[in-house]
Each structure stands twice: as structure tokens, then as C-alpha cells.
Amino acid sequence: MTALDLLARTLGADLTPVVPAVPPPREVTGVHVSELTDPTPYLFGGELLLTTGMGLTGQTAQARAYAARLAGHGVAALGIGLGPVHTAVPRTLAEACAAAALPLLVVPAPTPFLTVARTYWSLVAAAGREELTTALGAHRELVWAAAGPDPVPAVVRTLAGAVEGWAAQLSPRGEVMEVWPRGRRSSVREIAAEVARLRGAGPHSSATFPLGAEDVVLQPLTSRGRLSGFVATGCPRPMKAPDRQLVLTACALLALQSEQQRRGVAGARAARACVARLLLSGFVDAARSLAAELGLSAIAPRVRVLGLAGLGADALDEVLDALEPAVARHRRQLSAVAEADQVWVLIGPEDAPAVPDAVRRFLAERAPGARALLGADTGVAELHRQLPALRRTLAGLPGGELRDRAAPEVPAAPSLEPLLGYRRADLVGTVAAYLRHRGQWERAAADLGVHRNTLRHRIATAGRLLGADLDDPDVASHLWLALRENGLA
Secondary structure (H helix, E strand, C coil): CEEHHHHHHHHHHHCEEEECCCCCCCEECEEEECCCCCCHHHCCCCEEEEECCCCCCCCHHHHHHHHHHHHHCCCCEEEEECCCCCCCCCHHHHHHHHHCCCCEEEECCCCCHHHHHHHHHHHHHHHHHHHHHHHHHHHHHHHHHHCCCCHHHHHHHHHHHHHCCEEEEECCCCCEEEEECHHHHHHHHCCHHHHHHHHHHCCCCCEEEEECCEEEEEEEEEECCEEEEEEEEEEECCCCHHHHHHHHHHHHHHHHHHHHHHHHHHHHHHHHHHHHHHHHCCCHHHHHHHHHHCCCCCCCCEEEEEEEECCCCCCHHHHHHHHHHHHHHHCCCCEEEECCCEEEEEECCCCHHHHHHHHHHHHHHCCCCCEEEECCCEEHHHHHHHHHHHHHHHHHCCCCCEEECCCCCCCCCCCCHHHHCCCCCCHHHHHHHHHHCCCCHHHHHHHHCCCHHHHHHHHHHHHHHHCCCCCCHHHHHHHHHHHHHCCCC
């Protein structure tokens, strides 16, 4: 669009201001000619309305109503053409326009209104060409940035400069990967809720929302229907249409870059999968030979196996995308194979402590019905012998569970109901005394005032009713806490 002050400067003596003396930089949406005293039904707002004043009588009330009506409808300015009806600007009209804050300009005789209209559209066309040239230049810079040696930071920097704001690339989970300017990282963190909402809405959802005095556009990065991240862009409100096009271009370039990286990752993962399949089949020497030929890292002598089931088809990449950041500090890449409904990942013992938390997040966020099993530390030569038992255990796990075979399985506290319901003897007091004295028969019997054989009989009865061994430290500790919690010990 073209501003009123620019139009007046361009026309010079053919469009001179009356009130105010200097036209404001108000956007003009068009030039319209009308002699109606109420032309508003034919106006959208933002126009420069031209009139000869044929319907204006000079009366103060009429001039005030006319100016107020135009200003209330959003007319950008009023231009009165002198000559045919008025030889000078009516004083009442000038005062009414000043009161209504409606800019008033004069088109002197014999300047035709067509001159004003043609000049306006020439300026619009010139502005369009300039905007197009600027936009093409910005798009060209984005492409050059994407073709450079460090494409992702370069594209983010170029996008931020083009929209005169900030830009950032985020991971699928919303972590900030790149941001420019660096000082706007806090702004990116503020949009975490919108990122979470879009992640749940699907890989093709986008959003525009206010953040302070800025408009923020959040666009997904997708590759083959899979979400690979987000691009967030903020600039002073309102964001212009060309800037939105720049955001889309940047997203396309970053998505292409992500796809190119994924192709390279896919090839390396396929090579490691071949080695892993040989190991899981028991061909350790062949696996070591293949790893050496492919230039992969030497096979560790001991590994732990992570199995996941219930993920559906094509889940291997999603699993590795979730787990590899957890072992990134060791600069390792995981080897994994996919079977019909299972994924098996080989993990070094030093990486295993970081894996359970990553698996739990993966199950909670992406596959709540899936199940996982982390096997114990074992030598690579024993993998193929353990795999059948691991498959059976994995198949029997409930959905959403991760079981770590290396973690000790602590039995749950037995229920106190069987003891409370026994009427032949005070089994609750007997068990409490036995646990209090840490299984010392003489001291516990003396505390209860019974013979130690009686104590032995009662403890045996309690163990039978509870279905537990009271001499097991785990059972004893849980049972003691349950007695204390219920005020029985």
C-alpha cells in the first residue's frame, strides 16, 4: 500500500494539505470519487475520498456530520476538488475535518481527479515491485544460507534478519537447537506450551499467537510424514504476508536439510544393524570382521540388550532417535535390529544407566501401550543363548512397563489382613516383637513372655498366612514399615 504523506509529496501542488499542515503517514487503500453526502456504504475504509463538494451546503452541522461519518468509517483522508462548485475550501468543512481528525487536502483546478488516482496506483505498483524484489532477495539469501557449510545456523540467522525479529529451530520435544539472536533464547522457552500442544495435534499443525508485543509463528518440520522439529519465528506485530512466506521457505530448506542428514544416518544405522543381527545370531567373529570392513567401532566384549515390543511398524528409527541423545556424551551410536513386532538394541554397560529414563520418556510420550525389557550385562558370545528367554519375558510384560533385569526385584510388603484376622493367638504382636529384636528368638520370646518354641510356632503360622519368609530382609523391612504405619509396632 501507499501512505498519504508519500502520495501528497509525489503529487506536489496537485494535492496540497489543509488540515493538518503535514499529512500523516496513514496507509491509503484506494482512491474513490463520490458526491454523496453519505458514501460510506460504498467504502471499505482506508480510502482517499475525492469530492467537488456538490452536496455540501456550507452549514456547520452538515459539515460536522459529514466529516464525523467519514472518520468513523475509517476513511484515510478527504480531498476536495476546487473549481466546479467551490473556489476555496469551505471554512466549516476545514473546521469539521480538524475536529474529526480527518486529514483534508485540496485538488486545485484544473487538476483532474484522474491524476490523483493514476499517481496513487503508480506508487502502489512501484511499492509492489520493490516488495517483490526485497522478498526475492530474502528468499535467495535463505537458499544461499542452506547451501553453505553450516546450513542450519545460517538459515536461522538469515530468517531472523529478514523478519527483523528472532528465529529458532527446536527439536521434536521442544528443546532449543538453534536461536538467533542468542539473547532471545528466553523468548523461545516461553512457547513451550504451544510446542507441546502442536506435538499432540499432529505433524502438520502450525500456530500463530501473540508473545508480548510480537507475533510468533510456529511451524512444524516434517519428513515423510514424521515430525522432525519446529521452526519458531517472532517479529513486531503484525507479521506481514511476505514474512510468513519467508518462514515457509525456511521450513522447507530446514526440512530438506533434515532429510539429507537422515539419509546419511539411515545408511550408517543399516550397517550397524547388520553387525547387530550377526551378534544376536551368535556369529561373533563374523560380526567383528564385518564391523572392521565397514569402519565401525570395535565390538565391546560385554553388552546389555534392550528389547521393545508393541511399537508397530517402522519403529526402529523412532527408538534410536529417542535413545541416542541419552548416550551422546559417550559419542556412541547404537546398533539395533527390527523384527516383526520387536526392536532389539545393543547397549554398552557404561551407557546403560542413562537408558531407562530415556525409554520411560519414549513410552510415555510416543508409545504408551508398548513394553520394554533391559537385559543383564552379558558377554557378546552369550547373546544368542539369552535371546529366546528375553523374548518370552518381553512378550509377557504388561503394556507401558519397563523391566530392568539388572535391578534387584524387591518383593512388595505382605498384607496385614491375614494376621489381623487370626484369633487363636496375637500374631501381630508376635511378628512385631520378632522383627523388633531382629529375629533373635530368646529376646523376642522374653519380650512376649512365652516359650521360644511357642514363638517359633507362631512365626511359622504367620509366615504361612502371609505367604512370605520373615527372615528375608526385604520382606522383614516392608512388613515392619507396614506395622509402624498402622500403629501396630
